[in-house]
Amino acid sequence: MTTGHIYGWVRDHRVHHKFTDTDADPYNARKGFFFSHIGWVLVHKHPDVISKGASIDLSDLKQDCLVVFQRKWYQYLMLFCCFIIPTLIPWWVWSENLWCAWHLNMTRCVINLHTILSINSAAHMWGVKPYDKSISPTENAVVSFISCGEGWHNYHHVFPWDYKAAELGNYKLNIATAFIDFFAYLGLAYDLKTASVKIVKKLCSLKQRNKLK
Numbered sequence: 001m002t003t004g005h006i007y008g009w010v011r012d013h014r015v016h017h018k019f020t021d022t023d024a025d026p027y028n029a030r031k032g033f034f035f036s037h038i039g040w041v042l043v044h045k046h047p048d049v050i051s052k053g054a055s056i057d058l059s060d061l062k063q064d065c066l067v068v069f070q071r072k073w074y075q076y077l078m079l080f081c082c083f084i085i086p087t088l089i090p091w092w093v094w095s096e097n098l099w100c101a102w103h104l105n106m107t108r109c110v111i112n113l114h115t116i117l118s119i120n121s122a123a124h125m126w127g128v129k130p131y132d133k134s135i136s137p138t139e140n141a142v143v144s145f146i147s148c149g150e151g152w153h154n155y156h157h158v159f160p161w162d163y164k165a166a167e168l169g170n171y172k173l174n175i176a177t178a179f180i181d182f183f184a185y186l187g188l189a190y191d192l193k194t195a196s197v198k199i200v201k202k203l204c205s206l207k208q209r210n211k212l213k
């Protein structure tokens, strides 16, 4: 079964966070760059991913009618939203050659896909680890830039509940935060949680102390 719908993606993402760098991690970076980038899509899941993944609470997703709807009609929605509509828009709006429009859209898909996948690969291999050195996720500015702010991954794994997915709110390298803040301003995004400087400093000094022991 595909994991491209919201339900499957969130389930795998929660498993990735809970069992980072183990066999139960769907994108286990310990298996190398290719596996964590795209190899995991090409092979059957490790049995631990399935068994330990079954222990993850997904009740909130099952109660969300939008998530349930998107999962039920995923194959059709994906076909229309990813391929048919983006190809037809340039053809309709500025009379683009249909052949060119199709290939432009396919190029967009490939670039977008590899950008997102680089969070699981590059941002688990190259970069600094100011928050927790014992895990593979890193702070990677290049991944952050191309993925609109999702490359501050060491922070994200230590504070997964922080909506900014980064300690510093620099909009230039964190457009996703600007996007959420804009909708919070409109009142459409709410209950946003973020770690205070005090909590971040306390955790970092705790980890440093544990290392010195």
Ligand SMILES: [Zn+2]
Residues within 6 Å of the ligand: 016, 119, 120, 124, 137, 153, 157
């Ligand atoms: Zn990760």
Ligand SMILES: [Zn+2]
Residues within 6 Å of the ligand: 013, 017, 156, 160
């Ligand atoms: Zn995450």
